[in-house]
Amino acid sequence: MADLSINFAGIKSPNPFWLASAPPTNTGYQVMKAFDAGWGGAVWKTLAVPVINTSSRYGSVNYKDKRMVGFNNIELISDRPVADNLREIEEVKKRFTDSAVIASLMFQTREEWHRIVRDVENAGADGIELNFGCPHGMCERGMGSAVGQEPKVLQTIVEWVMEVAKIPVIVKLTPNITDITQPAIAAKAGGANAISLINTIQSLVGVDIDNFVPYPIVDGKSTNGGYCGPAVKPVALNMVKNCAQIPGFNLPISGIGGIETWRDAVEFMLLGSGSVQIATAVMHYGFGIIRELTSGLNNYLDEKGFASVNEIVGKAVPNVTSWENLNLKYEVKAEIHEEKCIECQLCYTACEDGAHQAIGLREGSRIPYIIKENCVGCNLCSLVCPSEGCITMERVDDGSQHLTWKQMTAAGDIPTDFNDPRAGGLLHHANPTEQAFVTKRPLHYEAKV
Amino acid sequence: MAEYKTPATEADFEANFAQIKPLMNANEAYYESGRCLFCYDAPCVNACPTSIDIPLFIRQINSGNASGAAKTIYDSNYFGNACGKVCPTEVLCEGACVYTNQGVKAIEIGRLQNFATDKVLKTGKPLYKTLPKNGKKVAIIGAGPAGISCACELSFSGYNATVFEAKSLPSGLTVHGVAPYKITNEEVLAEMDFLQKQFGFEIKYNSKIETAEDLQKLETEFDAVFIGVGLGKTASLQMPGENLENCLGAVEFIEQLRLNHAEIKVGEKVIVLGGGNTAMDAASESARMGAEEVVLAYRRDQTEMGAYAFEYELAKHAGVKGIFNVQPLEILGTDKVAGVKFIRTETLNGKISTIPGSEFILPCDMVIKATGQEKQRNLLHQISGLELASNGTIKINEATFQTTKPKYFAGGDAANGGMEVVNAANEGKRAAKGIHQFLTEKR
Ligand SMILES: Cc1cc2nc3c(=O)[nH]c(=O)nc-3n(C[C@H](O)[C@H](O)[C@H](O)COP(=O)(O)OP(=O)(O)OC[C@H]3O[C@@H](n4cnc5c(N)ncnc54)[C@H](O)[C@@H]3O)c2cc1C
Ligand SMILES: Cc1cc2nc3c(=O)[nH]c(=O)nc-3n(C[C@H](O)[C@H](O)[C@H](O)COP(=O)(O)O)c2cc1C
Ligand code: SF4
Ligand code: SF4
Numbered sequence: 001m002a003d004l005s006i007n008f009a010g011i012k013s014p015n016p017f018w019l020a021s022a023p024p025t026n027t028g029y030q031v032m033k034a035f036d037a038g039w040g041g042a043v044w045k046t047l048a049v050p051v052i053n054t055s056s057r058y059g060s061v062n063y064k065d066k067r068m069v070g071f072n073n074i075e076l077i078s079d080r081p082v083a084d085n086l087r088e089i090e091e092v093k094k095r096f097t098d099s100a101v102i103a104s105l106m107f108q109t110r111e112e113w114h115r116i117v118r119d120v121e122n123a124g125a126d127g128i129e130l131n132f133g134c135p136h137g138m139c140e141r142g143m144g145s146a147v148g149q150e151p152k153v154l155q156t157i158v159e160w161v162m163e164v165a166k167i168p169v170i171v172k173l174t175p176n177i178t179d180i181t182q183p184a185i186a187a188k189a190g191g192a193n194a195i196s197l198i199n200t201i202q203s204l205v206g207v208d209i210d211n212f213v214p215y216p217i218v219d220g221k222s223t224n225g226g227y228c229g230p231a232v233k234p235v236a237l238n239m240v241k242n243c244a245q246i247p248g249f250n251l252p253i254s255g256i257g258g259i260e261t262w263r264d265a266v267e268f269m270l271l272g273s274g275s276v277q278i279a280t281a282v283m284h285y286g287f288g289i290i291r292e293l294t295s296g297l298n299n300y301l302d303e304k305g306f307a308s309v310n311e312i313v314g315k316a317v318p319n320v321t322s323w324e325n326l327n328l329k330y331e332v333k334a335e336i337h338e339e340k341c342i343e344c345q346l347c348y349t350a351c352e353d354g355a356h357q358a359i360g361l362r363e364g365s366r367i368p369y370i371i372k373e374n375c376v377g378c379n380l381c382s383l384v385c386p387s388e389g390c391i392t393m394e395r396v397d398d399g400s401q402h403l404t405w406k407q408m409t410a411a412g413d414i415p416t417d418f419n420d421p422r423a424g425g426l427l428h429h430a431n432p433t434e435q436a437f438v439t440k441r442p443l444h445y446e447a448k449v
Numbered sequence: 450m451a452e453y454k455t456p457a458t459e460a461d462f463e464a465n466f467a468q469i470k471p472l473m474n475a476n477e478a479y480y481e482s483g484r485c486l487f488c489y490d491a492p493c494v495n496a497c498p499t500s501i502d503i504p505l506f507i508r509q510i511n512s513g514n515a516s517g518a519a520k521t522i523y524d525s526n527y528f529g530n531a532c533g534k535v536c537p538t539e540v541l542c543e544g545a546c547v548y549t550n551q552g553v554k555a556i557e558i559g560r561l562q563n564f565a566t567d568k569v570l571k572t573g574k575p576l577y578k579t580l581p582k583n584g585k586k587v588a589i590i591g592a593g594p595a596g597i598s599c600a601c602e603l604s605f606s607g608y609n610a611t612v613f614e615a616k617s618l619p620s621g622l623t624v625h626g627v628a629p630y631k632i633t634n635e636e637v638l639a640e641m642d643f644l645q646k647q648f649g650f651e652i653k654y655n656s657k658i659e660t661a662e663d664l665q666k667l668e669t670e671f672d673a674v675f676i677g678v679g680l681g682k683t684a685s686l687q688m689p690g691e692n693l694e695n696c697l698g699a700v701e702f703i704e705q706l707r708l709n710h711a712e713i714k715v716g717e718k719v720i721v722l723g724g725g726n727t728a729m730d731a732a733s734e735s736a737r738m739g740a741e742e743v744v745l746a747y748r749r750d751q752t753e754m755g756a757y758a759f760e761y762e763l764a765k766h767a768g769v770k771g772i773f774n775v776q777p778l779e780i781l782g783t784d785k786v787a788g789v790k791f792i793r794t795e796t797l798n799g800k801i802s803t804i805p806g807s808e809f810i811l812p813c814d815m816v817i818k819a820t821g822q823e824k825q826r827n828l829l830h831q832i833s834g835l836e837l838a839s840n841g842t843i844k845i846n847e848a849t850f851q852t853t854k855p856k857y858f859a860g861g862d863a864a865n866g867g868m869e870v871v872n873a874a875n876e877g878k879r880a881a882k883g884i885h886q887f888l889t890e891k892r
């Protein structure tokens with residue numbers, strides 16, 4: 001049994017799974033229920049004034065039979081008075097000493113910040129998260145993402161908070177910015193103990209095409225909301241990685257965005273997250289998913305021989321590099337394992353119309369074949385293939401050569417014009433002047449013209 | 450104990466003959482359509498005799514465009530709704546679905562098809578604008594799937610199509626022959642009504658074309674004639690006892706079941722003779738009508754039955770017992786059926802022979818002969834110059850469906866010897882194209 005407990009910037013919790021600041025952490029009732037179910041921590045639904053309820057407020061992206069692959073909301077921070085929240089934080093902490101309660105805050109003036117920081121500390125919170133991320137409503141009043149998008153303003157507010165804070169302070173970043181490392185660096189400069197990301201991405205989730213109003217609809221009108229759920233995971237992973245790679249940064253990162261299973265969580269950890277936060281998946285399936293999360297993470301650590309969560313944090317970070325450092329001599333080609341083929345020919349049409357015309361069809365068989373000369377090793381066919389393990393990408397170079405764009409540039413050996421053979425364009429099989437390379441056109445193409 | 454009690458009320462009948470492919474609700478259709486892979490050169494399309502663009506209509510259902518899906522279906526097959534329910538999909542589209550290659554349940558194409566067509570049948574939404582009338586007239590003999598499909602296509606292309614039908618209802622065996630648990634009369638007739646409203650052709654009911662004069666009249670009044678008369682009544686077994694009371698032909702039994710089931714009294718013990726799909730249907734149907742015991746008796750080995758395996762399974766589920774390698778010799782009884790005398794057979798090198806001395810008697814009080822339908826020779830022989838193949842089917846050009854007598858075209862069971870609704874629908878439509886080509890080329 002691996003050790004799942006963490007110490008995140010001084011916030012201890014029995015496992016790295018925290019509820020993100022969102023409706024599941026709206027009340028003491030919910031947070032206690034979550035802790036009973038096994039959640040390691042909870043970031044309280046953002047405390048602020050004023051209290052506002054928006055009706056309706058959610059929208060969803062459904063993909064075929066899957067609902068809520070993307071989720072969008074236009075609600076504001078907590079819909080309950082600050083005093084009630086403080087009282088409930090205190091109750092929760094009395095009952096659950098091991099599980100972490102982090103108070104998410106969003107205020108305006110220095111005085112307000114000072115007062116609320118002291119209040120939540122007195123209530124017994126283990127940490128504070130500054131919500132500089134909300135991309136709707138609050139930003140129109142100079143809070144939320146309006147702060148997160150201005151590194152200078154962000155740093156100033158962090159400094160105000162640090163003037164009084166005795167418990168760890170996490171700064172939650174908005175992804176609605178070109179360079180996520182700038183607010184991260186500003187947070188550190190302001191003295192924050194950790195960062196968390198991402199908050200939601202500004203979005204319009206869809207449009208009611210009968211009434212010409214985007215969703216969600218509030219009395220015939222809509223407004224942009226914040227996007228989250230499984231669809232945003234790739235955006236979040238990239239931003240987490242970017243922060244993890246800031247030279248000399250060293251602040252713990254709490255990863256958020258589209259996490260639903262233990263696998264998602266492990267991916268965030270490998271890219272540098274010391275804890276992870278989850279909102280949409282809990283809103284979809286309830287607190288019970290924690291059992292799958294902890295058991296999956298535990299199995300993974302055991303199977304890989306890791307003793308604790310710490311050992312995997314950031315393990316994939318060194319393997320993310322810039323394009324100019326990739327080995328251009330590395331070469332893979334697709335291979336079809338015929339015994340697994342279900343004969344749908346999706347690979348054929350994908351490569352034929354959407355890639356490099358490197359898949360052919362034989363008369364009398366529905367199983368396609370790879371035209372090796374044409375295959376550029378792009379992965380597309382293996383991605384569309386609905387039969388797991390049916391198309392694999394196999395290495396074909398002998399591994400003896402290593403050449404990067406950076407090295408080529410340094411050696412002054414990069415293509416300089418359109419007809420430069422080093423660019424490969426002249427050798428492309430589709431180039432009509434190089435008939436020799438058009439070795440085998442797929443049968444179907446000939447037959448149907 | 451029998452699986453089914455004799456239906457006493459209409460509700461009992463509906464329960465005993467509950468639809469095996471019930472209409473999908475919107476949720477089922479949404480989830481099921483979401484599974485389709487949108488295969489390239491999809492095997493399901495290739496397996497459909499009418500080549501319906503299945504991945505396309507499934508995608509249309511999934512994106513909330515059911516009437517577009519219905520149009521895709523009707524573009525290829527005018528019996529789109531009936532076919533979704535009565536086609537042997539297990540051996541056609543669904544049998545070819547790529548999912549089956551990995552032991553995953555095939556997409557329920559037939560039921561998805563009905564989900565779409567049912568929508569337009571209910572709304573009556575106009576899907577087609579027929580071309581302006583071209584002044585030419587075509588006579589169609591028989592309002593079965595072949596004849597009606599031919600009429601739809603011709604009307605669409607601007608012809609005046611008139612259908613002459615011997616009976617008083619359209620759709621041929623779809624309403625008179627297909628098992629009631631596959632499709633209800635109302636469903637069949639709603640589609641016929643829909644088609645007539647879409648295309649505006651005329652059907653003359655109770656208008657059997659019988660005599661040389663009838664035919665002569667058609668030839669002079671119309672520019673071309675389509676023969677879609679299907680097959681005839683159950684063929685005689687040429688054995689003693691066939692005329693006893695309670696010895697029925699399967700086609701006649703089923704027709705009465707469909708049109709007037711309240712009048713049917715099945716015996717306590719029914720013997721069905723035959724091994725084809727009609728035999729399976731008749732056996733299932735007798736069981737569902739409350740027969741205590743239904744025995745299916747087939748001359749050959751079980752593996753040699755013409756019926757689809759799933760049809761035999763369905764019959765077994767209804768409580769039918771099969772006995773094989775038994776050949777009927779005589780139907781016994783004084784005025785009513787009392788039993789059947791059989792002799793056992795064996796198959797050697799593909800030939801069956803009877804085993805001397807193996808005769809035995811199986812008592813019963815009803816016999817249903819499901820031993821094939823007669824060809825419509827009486828009518829066809831009166832058309833001079835119309836050649837028939839040795840098995841009695843009409844000889845046609847496979848591309849144009851033109852017979853050896855140029856003004857006549859033919860399709861469906863009368864030309865293919867007896868297949869499915871979907872084949873007849875396809876052939877009727879293609880024959881209409883052949884007729885169009887013939888009538889436009891002529892001058
Ligand atoms: C018992 C049984 C069950 C079946 N079950 C199925 C099934 O589940 N699924 C399936 O796909 N197929 C099934 N079939 C087959 C299917 O019904 C036929 O292949 C199809 O109906 C053939 O269509 P058709 O238009 O060629 O002929 P028919 O459907 O036979 O139609 C011919 C029409 O012509 C009329 N007619 C005949 N002679 C004349 C005349 N001289 N003048 C005027 N009108 C005339 C008839 O009254 C009839 O309406 C079944 C067949 C039988 C017998
Ligand atoms: C309905 C809803 C309300 C949210 N409210 C807040 C909030 O008050 N404060 C905050 O910092 N983040 C808020 N978020 C953002 C989430 O904490 C989280 O950053 C985001 O949803 C991405 O994670 P996910 O993909 O697991 O949902 C909210 C998200 C949702 C869906
Ligand atoms: S890897 Fe890309 S180029 Fe090669 S066969 Fe697959 S889709 Fe075509
Ligand atoms: S996509 Fe995969 S399963 Fe489908 S034809 Fe290609 S190799 Fe076979």
Ligand code: SF4
Nearest residue numbers: 485486488493546547
């Ligand atoms: S074969 Fe199956 S999965 Fe493929 S298009 Fe047809 S129904 Fe869809």
